[in-house]
Amino acid sequence: MAISVRYYLFPEEFPPLKLSRRLVDGLTNGNDAMPQYANTQQRAVGVVLDNEGGQPLKINQTYGMIWRFDADGKIIRGLDEALAHAMNSIEHAEPRSGTVVSLQPKLSRKKLEDEFRWEPSSADINRIIRDIWPKTKADRLLDAKGVSRKRPPLTYDAKHALDEISKSFWNVGNQISSLKDPSLKGFIFEAKTLAGQEREFRHLYEALAKMGEDQLELSARRRSGKGVWYAVVEVVVQRERFTETVRVIHEQCAGRKAAVIAARRLLVENAHLFDESVSLETSVMTDLEWEVLAFAEDADR
Incomplete structure (x- = not known):
């Protein structure tokens, strides 16, 4: 059974609005905005649905969020603040010999609940239900609008x-990444040659040549350890039915050795985040690999 999430906005004194996944993704990664709500706080609801055959079967869970819109109508800063409180609210074992108990987890939890969470009423949930399973045209809610250009259908x-x-695609990447440097050089040269000869498929051959060049550069960077590298610590939370990367801590470094040292330090500095349901995954990578990870992280937010 598949799971999907729908989102709704509940403006004060106005009917609720349906939020498209495109708009929510844009808001949470900072690429979209709702200037009509600039400098306000608005209530939003996430609805987790169980689906069967592409259709919603039942509501699995609902949760209320308070979004803080800045002067530009963006919510990214508020989301970052809420995430910080969520991470600080995790209880951690104190040393047995310690006499001082930190109040930070309780204070952060209270601030998170008071300022970034709300509980939808039965009437709110019923209104969402009517939108998900409408019986009349009036049951469907209007779509909220952002400022980014709408994608073509x-x-x-x-x-x-x-x-x-x-x-x-996965096999293309695997085949190229399995080639050693001498083979990569031949692969790149031949792909460029074919791009000039077989004009009908020139764009595909050019793309293959570019992938080969990226792999060759990555190989050289891993071999030398020089250039721009990143120390990365991913904070992964074990949910009830899936795992979720909720935070990526990173630091840009000059070379692999410096990145390894930085990764060790970041792991120590953030060890307090480790918990029975929270793991820390540490790695070092080139800027080429970091660009892929950072893009994927922005897309998932």
Whole structure:
């Protein structure tokens, strides 16, 4: 059974609005805004649904959030503050010999609940239910609007074409990453040559050549340990049915050795976040790899 999440906004003295996934993604990664709510706090609701055959079957969970919109109508700063309070609210064992008990977890938990959470009423939930399973046209809520350009509709044919084409993408990456440097150089040269000869597929061959060049550069960077590297600590929370990376702590370094030292320090500095349901995953990577991880993290937020 698949799980999906829908979002709703409950402005004061106005009917609730439905938030598209595109708009929520834009708000949470800082690429979209709702200037009509600038410098206000608004209530939002997340609805976790169990789905079957692509259709919502039942509501699994609901949770209320308070979004703080800044002067530009963005919420990213408020989300970062709420995340900081959530991480600080985790209880940690105190040394047995200690005589001072930190109040920080309790204070952060209270601030999180008071300023960033709210409990939707039965009437609020019933209004959402009518939107999810409408009986009349009036049951459907209006869509909230952001400022980013709306994407063109993805038709069934377009989605099917993308799905069919991308099925082998993983194998393309695996094949290129398995090549050693001499083979990569030959691969790149031949792909560029074919791009000039087979003009119908030139864009595909050019893309293959670029992937080969990136892999060759990555290989050289790993071998030398020079250039820009990143020390990375990922904070991973074990949810009831899945794991979620809730925070990525990173530091840019000059070279792999410096990144290793920085990673050790970041792990020690953030060891207090470790808990029975929270793990810390530490790694070092080149800026080429970091760009991929950072982009994926922004997209998931």
